[in-house]
Amino acid sequence: MAGEAILLAAQSARALAESARRAGLRPYVADLFGDADTLDLAEGYRPLPGRFGTGRLGGSALIGALDALAGLAGPRCLGVVLGSGLEGAPDLMAEIARRHRLLGAAPGTVAALKDPMGFAALCGRLGIPHPAVTLGPLDDPAGWLLKRAGGSGGSHIRAATRGRAPAGAYFQARVPGRAFGLAVLADGRSIAVVALTEQWSAGSALRPHRYAGALERGRAEAPALPGAILAAATDAVDRLAAATGLRGLASADLLSDGERWWLTEINPRPGATLDILDRRGGSLLLAHVAASAGERVTPGPTPVDAAAAEICYGARDYRPVPRIAWPDHARDRPRAGTDVARDAPLCTLLATGRDAAAVREMLRERAARLHALLDQEETDEHECEVSERQRADGAAG
Structure with missing residues (x-):
């Protein structure tokens, strides 16, 4: 695959572009920011309209940007990898898939995993602990959060209010515990665990649950979660991947107080932890491409050092x-x-x-x-x- 082009689109696609360069690929990039290092990494670039965290990246402009970048990339192009920003727009993903080879979760899989009520029902059928969800109305909102369906980065999460959830939003019950992410490679039938990461937020007055960062512990450190919880969560994500046909690099968001745990959502795409996970010898982006084709991929061993x-x-x-x-x-x-x-x-x-x-x-x-x-x-x-x-x-x- 060395020297082949790859199309990348995300709210911020720099981490994907950097991973592509490490893999010997030529990245053609569309994102919201056009940061200096993104432009340095990209063979070609197109800016996108949109607002960070909405889950509806670029709209129809994304189609035009990818078409233009594909023309620049030429015939030696692997396809397109979509990062954060499309979770709330499976119809747009389907249109992209009709025009380009989609490397990652299929639009139908994304629709199943990012529909709050449908996902909660699926977890219920599979016996997976998941916070209660409702569209309301709420008489007492104290124990609930308001979330935007398909939102990302935590900036869309607010304290719940009385009445029904606004259009495109839903209520999720508050549960205790720290935040973790389970990164996996899925082949449509099962998963291979890449890493468990610890995550934290940096709240502001308007965005109290805003995502801040993630950390992977070093090889010699004590596990961040008890083995029984990690095993149960891994089994849950494995069964969800089989039920939905999930493919590619993805991550599951967990909350745990050390004795109990809840799966809050699955992000069916490469995520914010790519910077700290793509340091295992082999390329994690190439593993994503292989898993997207249904190949069983085994990640490399945990690195010696911790990273964040x-x-x-x-x-x-x-x-x-x-x-x-x-x-x-x-x-x-x-x-x-x-x-x-x-x-x-x-x-x-x-x-x-x-x-x-x-x-x-x-x-x-x-x-x-x-x-x-x-x-x-x-x-x-x-x-x-x-x-x-x-x-x-x-x-x-």
Whole structure:
């Protein structure tokens, strides 16, 4: 497959593009952001309209972007990989599949897994613990959350309100526990576990459940979940994959308090943990392609070091983003001169270390240094502009 082209579309497709380059592929990319490192990685690029977290990436413009990129890619093209942003639009996925070879879950599979009421019913039939869901009306909303069907990234999750859920949304019962992700490769019949990740949020006033980051523990560390819970969750995802024909790289979101566990949803696509999981020797993106074709793929062993990726959100408005020397551990780097609003994704920070605690501490330090660097550069640019205005006005420099 070396040298072949691949089409990539997601809200942010940089991680997919970087994985494609590691695999020796030529990425042709469509996404919302057009970050500097995405453009450096891409053989061809098309921007998409849309709003982050809605689950309806690009609309009909996505079809045009993929058609244009396919023309640039030429005949040696493996197909198209869709990342986050299509969960709420299986009809759009079906149209893409009619025009291009779709590498990943089929539109019908996505529709089955991302329909909240249907998925809850399927979990019930299979005996899989899943929080209760309803469209309402709710008399007492205290024990419930409001979620958008097909939403991603946690930004769409709110406290429930009285009455019925708005169109396109649903209520899910609150359950206790920490968040985990089970990354798997599915071949339409069964799964192979890639990794268990620990996940956390960085809430804001408007988005209290906003996704922040994920971590994979090192090989020598104690497991993040008891073995019995991990085995039960793995069996549940295996049965769901067989029931829905799931193929490709996917992840299951879990909540557990250490004694009980609940499967909250399955994301039938490569996700936000790709940065920390694609370090197993063989290419995880090529494994995704193979699994999409129905091949049974066995991931490589867990790496020795722990690894984590965390979204760094804007501490304030950057209008525009100043020109800085971005550190090597920063990804999704916004182009200088573009705007990033407060609380919007600014970049992604990566870290590896001997264990989970060391990696989390490294992320905190790197985030603090990055914000200081941005603040200093913006101060320097402002002082330079003031000095230039003074000279233009004839004042002392």
